[in-house]
Amino acid sequence: MLKQKSAIVTGSTSGIGLGIARGLAEQGADILLNGFGNADEIEFTRAELQRQYGVKVRYSGADMSRPDQIRAMAELARTEFGKVDIVVNNAGIQHVAPIEEFPEEKWNAIMAINLFAAFHLIKAVVPDMKARRFGRIINVASAHGLTASPFKAAYVSAKHGLIGLSKTVAVEVAEFGITCNTICPGYVKTPLVDKQIADQAKAHNISPADVVRDVMLVHQARKEFVKVEELAALAAFLASDAAASMTANAIPMDGGWTQH
Numbered sequence: 001m002l003k004q005k006s007a008i009v010t011g012s013t014s015g016i017g018l019g020i021a022r023g024l025a026e027q028g029a030d031i032l033l034n035g036f037g038n039a040d041e042i043e044f045t046r047a048e049l050q051r052q053y054g055v056k057v058r059y060s061g062a063d064m065s066r067p068d069q070i071r072a073m074a075e076l077a078r079t080e081f082g083k084v085d086i087v088v089n090n091a092g093i094q095h096v097a098p099i100e101e102f103p104e105e106k107w108n109a110i111m112a113i114n115l116f117a118a119f120h121l122i123k124a125v126v127p128d129m130k131a132r133r134f135g136r137i138i139n140v141a142s143a144h145g146l147t148a149s150p151f152k153a154a155y156v157s158a159k160h161g162l163i164g165l166s167k168t169v170a171v172e173v174a175e176f177g178i179t180c181n182t183i184c185p186g187y188v189k190t191p192l193v194d195k196q197i198a199d200q201a202k203a204h205n206i207s208p209a210d211v212v213r214d215v216m217l218v219h220q221a222r223k224e225f226v227k228v229e230e231l232a233a234l235a236a237f238l239a240s241d242a243a244a245s246m247t248a249n250a251i252p253m254d255g256g257w258t259q260h
């Protein structure tokens with residue numbers, strides 16, 4: 001489905017990003033992985049994806065809080081693959097704290113990585129996409145791009161902003177064969193959420209098991225975490241030719257949370 005296509009997936013050394021990278025590679029796309037982590041483990045993942053799916057897989061350690069590194073990453077993908085057809089803005093961090101205690105450096109980091117990075121990467125790839133009259137931009141926001149929860153001022157603000165950016169880009173580039181959509185996952189059991197379980201337990205003063213049942217899955221009508229593979233399948237569809245008319249959408253995959 002995605003043969004001859006190439007993709008940058010930010011924050012793809014772990015969790016949802018790695019699942020999406022795997023899903024796109026499975027469909028035949030060349031992949032530029034990005035994110036932090038242990039160098040040996042990242043190389044193992046890169047080589048494994050490349051061998052398993054018979055596609056080119058490269059890696060950039062660009063820091064998504066650094067616009068210069070984001071631009072260099074886009075350039076690396078162009079050099080390695082000749083073009084960039086698909087961009088998945090997925091890298092994200094979280095911090096949970098009451099608004100009056102919310103550390104300014106955490107606010108700034110969440111804005112930079114969860115929102116501003118998408119602006120810088122989209123800006124870097126759109127000129128070529130316009131020239132080739134094809135592009136798929138997929139932004140990973142959250143159910144928290146559509147609704148709020150306490151103690152997440154920066155995250156909820158950044159994710160709402162990401163949906164706004166996505167819609168704006170979508171209507172701006174629609175006539176050039178480029179689509180731009182946002183995926184809004186409910187809770188997915190990844191390292192980011194594992195860390196949050198502990199932080200939320202502290203913020204709410206309840207046990208980790210109670211956080212899962214009474215905070216995370218309370219509005220998720222299905223009462224199960226969303227699976228990385230389900231999000232990967234949605235991203236692969238959005239990247240395909242079949243999704244040419246789907247643009248400017250914020251698509252929840254949240255077990256019913258935002259409609260509950």
Ligand code: NAD
Pocket residue numbers: 010011012013014015016017034035036037062063064065090091092093113114140141142143184185186187188189190191192193
């Ligand atoms: P994760 O912690 O497993 O993965 C985050 C990825 O981002 C990692 O690869 C990490 O190295 C990378 N990253 C972090 N800071 C970076 C930086 N400065 N530069 C480059 N890479 C950086 O998290 P996840 O749960 O897979 O989350 C992925 C995305 O999905 C995030 O945007 C998150 O907000 C969103 N999301 C997650 C959930 C969930 O329940 N897990 C729900 C909704 C939305």
